[in-house]
Amino acid sequence: MNLKDITQSLKDSGYKLTPQRIAIIKVMLSFDKPVSASKAHQKLKEHHPNVSLDTIYRSLHLLSSLGIVTQINLANRERELFELAHHHHHLVCLKCGKVICFDACPMSCTETEEIAVNQNFSIVSHAFEVYGYCSNCK
Amino acid sequence: MNLKDITQSLKDSGYKLTPQRIAIIKVMLSFDKPVSASKAHQKLKEHHPNVSLDTIYRSLHLLSSLGIVTQINLANRERELFELAHHHHHLVCLKCGKVICFDACPMSCTETEEIAVNQNFSIVSHAFEVYGYCSNCK
DNA sequence: ATCCATGCAAACGGTTTGCAATATA
């Protein structure tokens, strides 16, 4: 998804296109890994010092409700992280917090779906994170 | 792991055996799913009204450092959850928060280990959670 | 002109910490 698609999606849903929202979307597009709201704020301040942290939270939650952004909680970090929605999983360094994304998906090969059927549970999404030490920290 | 094993492990590591710690371990043994510190506190108050929430946090972190307790963060819940350590994964209901544990493990069948080797990443642990709606909520 | 979105500042809630009192070994 690019900037045009995302702004169109906002308009289609009846939300206004403000400079702050555009700036936030651009910043999210510039990251290739999950980031905290305050990390996004930091990056944003370089060129848009006038966007408040509250607005970042509100915009990310809005984008999240439209399925444009995904929200995750990694086991060893206290803060919520956000990233543009696309299906993948993460290697997470327990020391430095570095996140490496990868595409392999466990759903294709576990008996998870079978288990869900037995429990009469309907699957919506899933999370798979692998923790350890990156090349610098091990 | 039972009460004896756990208290022994505490003693072996030079920690003192207090009534509070024993009560906390017993409560954790009584749960078969991850619980928040305050949920444990609630249950504890039934028979041990004199254990403070701070002590629960401190004890759970201590047990966590000994590998007796595991700490997880589910995507849709804000609070940290704790459970006695044993390897498994979770189905999590997005509506009522119900957690169903299951044993199937995705590590055995994804190419994750291969990816880790390519990234020079050493794996310590992993998390796999499946979100959706339970039989009551769907 | 209307009403949504923003910024500010304060509230919130779960978690952590300093310190003095207490209990374990």
Add this chain to the structure above:
DNA sequence: TATATTGCAAACCGTTTGCATGGAT
């Protein structure tokens, strides 16, 4: 007795909210 542990209360920090101002449609 010495030292780790506890309880209390306050601090902490990321996140959320109320409200008045300002901006997009």
